[in-house]
Amino acid sequence: MDRSTLSYADRVHDRPVGPCRLLTLEMPVSGFVSWRGSFRTHPELGAHDDLVQRLMVGMLDKGTATHDRFELAALLEECGAQLSLSSDGLYVDVSGQALTDDLPTVLSAGADMLQRSSFPEDEYPKVQAQALADVQRSMQNTSSHASRALMQRLFSVDHPNYSRPFEDELQGLQQVTREQAQAYHQDHVTPHAFTLVVAGDLSHDAVESAVRDAFGAWSGTAPAPTHATEATACAPGTATVPMADRDNIDVRMGHALTMRRDDDDYLPLYLGNYILGGNFSARLMATVRDELGLTYGIRSGLSGISTEYDGSWTIGVTLSSEALQHGLDATRQVVRDFVEGGVTEEELDAKKTTITGSYKVGLATTKRVAQSLLTNAERGFPVSYLDEFPERIRAVTLNEVNNAIQTHLDPDALHTAMAGSVPEEAEEAAA
Template identity: 30%
Template sequence: MTDVHTTMTFHPQPRPGQPKPWDFPAPERSTLPNGLTVLRSRRPGQKVVAVEVLLAAPLDAEPDGLDGLATMMARALSEGTDKHSAEEFAAELERCGATLDAHADHAGVRVSLEVPVSRLDKGLGLLADALRAPAFPDGEVERLVRNRLDEIPHELANPARRAAMALSKELFAADLRCSRPRQGTEETVARIDAAAVRAFYDTHVRPSTSTVVVVGDLAGIDLDALLESTLGEWSGKPAERRPLPAITADDTGRVVIVDRPGSVQTQVLIGRAGADRHDPVWAAQVLGTYCLGGTLTSRLDRVLREEKGYTYGVRAFGQVLLSTPEGTGVSLLGISGSVATDVTAPALADTWQVLRTLAAEGLTDEERDAAVQNLVGVAPLRYETASAVAGTFADQVEQSLPDDFQARLYERLAATGTVEATAAAVNAFPLDRLVVVLVGDASVIADPIRELGIGPVEVVTGG
């Protein structure tokens, strides 16, 4: 018998290379004869077409005392047209396999349609009817108002939603719409009727101030002709886009406790106002904030979750509220999570220590490299669907950003160094300019929080 000897060669484990910025698609622009701006992106293989329509009907355009009117109008757009009742309209959508949603936000109302490419003509026709001639029946608007009133108590009972409401109220002056709940309060929603919805629509919804985004596999489709025969039939008087208000904020360091007697957990939301995406620091801020609290391996999670066991997770984030080309917009910079009631003060103390250490020692190159790998490397996965691409185009339009903003952002992220990312994160979360909102049992947490000395403490009644 002959012995056979096998020689095994061990190769070193491959090391990850530098991430390459993903080439985010650029849209094609055009304008319909009725003034409607069109952005389109042809995505081969995407057989479900995503359509986003942006209406220049911002929340601050709602009449005094009618907060929530834009939301009611958005929801009522699909509740019947001059051609179909509400039930018939829903049935027509179902027949062509389409979904139609709408919501209102600070920048305006957004209407979203997803439809198989084979039924795009039918889907666009229904969308055009909803925008061109919504019926706004008295009975349907009354039903939507009742539904909204039913939702509000549930939102007030949700600690995360309650914390967000309280933070907005603290940061922004009462006369600014962004200080108040986006979908209105019980008092304001109860005043809304079909006449108010119709008046809001007549005043603010028209093609000349709107934009439609179409993304999907458009091979073999004459999109220009299809749009002109559907959305091109929508008419309205020309108008200038309503200017967005200048936003100022008071982020003087302080603590607000929304009292929830008997609560076994405390919802934590730490925030302040920041610059919008037009600011040159935005890319570095995205990277630094991600290192601080954007993932399970971030600094905040490593200390508060892994080392101390205070929480299941804590996140740092930046969220744009309003954006203008002049840079007068505003974003919300925040840290959020929930902790057991009895460790609320220690968790805050450790959060402050993480921020102090970040300022004193900075991020490491390893943290920066891992963040770039995650943010830039996963970009193609984030945009596998037509709806994700369409949503990003719509965001760029809403925020008055250039069409290539997202593509350039990935390039800037990849080029941002550790020192720059550290400076942006430190500047985003200065210890003396953070408003802390705690939704929890004030009888247990108030005194320990006062002893931390992170700012004056106010206790308010939970809603």
């Protein structure tokens, strides 16, 4: 039997291995595997734990109780492997790719970094300086400023979707000490909700053995969650971030959504938004870009929606100073017409085809399959959701889409954030 014709639910091996939920998938590739994993850390966001976590993660590959950073780097280089540890809000992520035969060695190195990092004193200033440099680079970007300003209007500082002002982020990173990062590691880096997905040319039993050897002794429980789950209730308004000598102004518009990723309305709203602003053939592009020539690009999306906290609906557009007001008015009018008039059967059928086709193509790589399985696991979805998603999309009806649009999207509730050389009259209007 050709295993590649079986459903993912039939092909994925899903079982506990020590403190880890391990999912393995054999794929028709030769000699290599990809993996994606995560565990919950529950940072106290209102106390800037997310900044501590970022610096802590940056130290993990700088040395352990058994290897200095040069030995760790040499080990990975000798294998030709990729191994990445990153901070992702409420999680720490682990990912990589390696030759199948080298997987035990690379997983062992990753486990060593996570469980026995030594936090060498001479490395911390370098990690801190790199984090500060990353923020300073982002501060030159009008898009980043506009996006952050919008999230500050929609969410409180203890919400996972909040984005603090760049100045606060710089100050916070400067104040985090090596001792704080090390203490955070001790308290928060545990195998809480630890899930690991490995996909590629593999033996399920061999991967299980490698994971047990690497992570079997890992123990501990993360602190209880403290983050907010609901958006901030406030009247719509405008925030401006003046930045001198910019050719264009980045604009973000949006409002919070009181829904979860597993709500019945999510997929109908996802489809509706895709018709509005999901790709180059969407309504916003057709009108604001193609018909009126006011921008090179405009998109809308559902952002930051999880199964446990609110997210948002956002629109992003770049406009010149001269076209700013015209572009804002045109965008709002397209949104209003969209919400009031709904979508057509032809639009819905076309987007269903686009979404399901893109989804199928995306699952052709080991990296993408591993990430999709991990994301579904984090959401509490079954493995079968990977197979079911296209059918769920195709099953959504026109009435469900239009009802979701009119229920959850409100043109009168849109907040606006702008960054760039904003005209004086626009700043005065926003005051």
